[in-house]
Amino acid sequence: MGSLKGKDILHGNQFSRKEIDVILKIASDFKKELKKKDSLTLLRGKILATLFYEPSTRTRLSFEAAMQRLGGGVIGMGSVESSSVAKGETLADTVQTVCQYADAIVIRHPRTGSAKEAADVAPIPVINAGDGTGQHPTQALLDIYTIKKEIGSLKNLTIAMVGDLKNGRTVHALVELLSLFQTRLYFVSPGALRMPEAITANLKGKGIDVVETEDMMKAASESDLLYMTRIQKERFEDLSEYERIKGYYIIDGDFLGKLKKKITILHPLPRVNEISPEVDSYPGAAYFRQVRNGVFIRMALLAMVLGKR
Numbered sequence: 001m002g003s004l005k006g007k008d009i010l011h012g013n014q015f016s017r018k019e020i021d022v023i024l025k026i027a028s029d030f031k032k033e034l035k036k037k038d039s040l041t042l043l044r045g046k047i048l049a050t051l052f053y054e055p056s057t058r059t060r061l062s063f064e065a066a067m068q069r070l071g072g073g074v075i076g077m078g079s080v081e082s083s084s085v086a087k088g089e090t091l092a093d094t095v096q097t098v099c100q101y102a103d104a105i106v107i108r109h110p111r112t113g114s115a116k117e118a119a120d121v122a123p124i125p126v127i128n129a130g131d132g133t134g135q136h137p138t139q140a141l142l143d144i145y146t147i148k149k150e151i152g153s154l155k156n157l158t159i160a161m162v163g164d165l166k167n168g169r170t171v172h173a174l175v176e177l178l179s180l181f182q183t184r185l186y187f188v189s190p191g192a193l194r195m196p197e198a199i200t201a202n203l204k205g206k207g208i209d210v211v212e213t214e215d216m217m218k219a220a221s222e223s224d225l226l227y228m229t230r231i232q233k234e235r236f237e238d239l240s241e242y243e244r245i246k247g248y249y250i251i252d253g254d255f256l257g258k259l260k261k262k263i264t265i266l267h268p269l270p271r272v273n274e275i276s277p278e279v280d281s282y283p284g285a286a287y288f289r290q291v292r293n294g295v296f297i298r299m300a301l302l303a304m305v306l307g308k309r
C-alpha cells in the first residue's frame with residue numbers, strides 16, 4: 001500500500017474510493033489493536049507539529065492522541081498570541097521553521113487555501129485541519145468511517161445536511177467523499193446559507209441527486225442520516241444576521257417524536273443550540289461515537305503519510 005507516503009492531505013477531492021477503503025480498513029485495524037494495548041510503537045521517534053491559528057478542541061486533541069497512541073511525539077505552537085505569529089511572521093516562514101523540527105504538520109488557519117500554501121513550502125507532509133470556509137478532509141474521512149460503522153454500508157444512502165452549508169468546511173469536504181458513493185443529498189439551509197453554487201453544480205455534473213430545501217422535516221423523513229452543522233458565527237460580517245438565523249434548525253425530542261422513524265444523527269461538533277442535549281440518549285445520536293472515531297482515522301492517516309502503513 002503506502003500510497004499516501006510523503007503526501008499532503010489537503011482536499012476531499014484528492015481521494016479515490018480505493019484509497020478511502022484502505023484508510024477505513026487501517027483505522028479499523030488500529031481500533032482493534034487499541035483494544036489489546038493502550039498504545040503502539042509504530043511512530044516511535046517521529047514528531048508531529050500542530051499549527052492551530054483558529055480555535056479547536058477535537059481536531060487538535062484527537063491528532064495529539066492519535067500520534068501519542070502510535071508512540072510518536074507532538075509539538076504545538078500554543079496560541080497564536082504566544083508565538084512569533086504575533087510579531088508578524090508569515091505563514092510560509094513559520095511553516096519552513098517547523099519543518100526543521102517535525103516529520104509532519106497539521107494546520108488549521110482562517111484563510112481558505114492556507115493549507116495548500118503551507119504544503120507548497122513544506123518538504124514534509126502537511127495535513128489540512130480546516131482552512132477557513134474551504135475544506136476539512138480528515139473530518140470528512142472520520143464522518144465516512146462513522147456512517148459506515150453506524151449504518152453498516154455506504155451504498156444507497158440518502159443524507160440530509162443541515163445548517164450553515166455556505167461556510168461549513170466539514171460539509172464542503174464530506175460531499176466530495178460522498179460523491180464517490182453516489183449518495184443522494186438533501187441540502188437543508190436558510191436561503192442565505194445555501195451550499196456554494198460551484199459545489200452543487202460540480203456534484204450535479206457527477207450525476208449526484210441533490211435537492212435543496214429549507215424544510216428539515218421533509219428532508220429528514222426521506223433520509224437515512226441527518227448531518228447537523230453549527231451556524232458559523234465567526235464567518236458573519238453582520239452579527240445581527242447571525243442572531244436572526246441561529247435558531248433556524250433545532251433537533252429536539254419534539255422533532256424526533258414527529259419524525260416517527262429512526263434516523264442516524266451526526267454533527268462535527270461543537271454544537272451551539274442545533275441539537276438539544278435531550279437528544280444525546282436517542283439511539284441514533286452518534287456524534288460522540290463520531291468524536292472517538294476521529295482518533296482511529298487520524299492514526300491511520302499519520303501512519304500512512306509517514307510511510308508506516
Ligand code: NCD
Pocket residue numbers: 058059130136139169170229230268269270
Ligand atoms: C468543525 C470545524 O472546525 O470546522 N469542527 C471540527 O473540526 N470538528 C465544525 C465547526 O466548527 O462548526
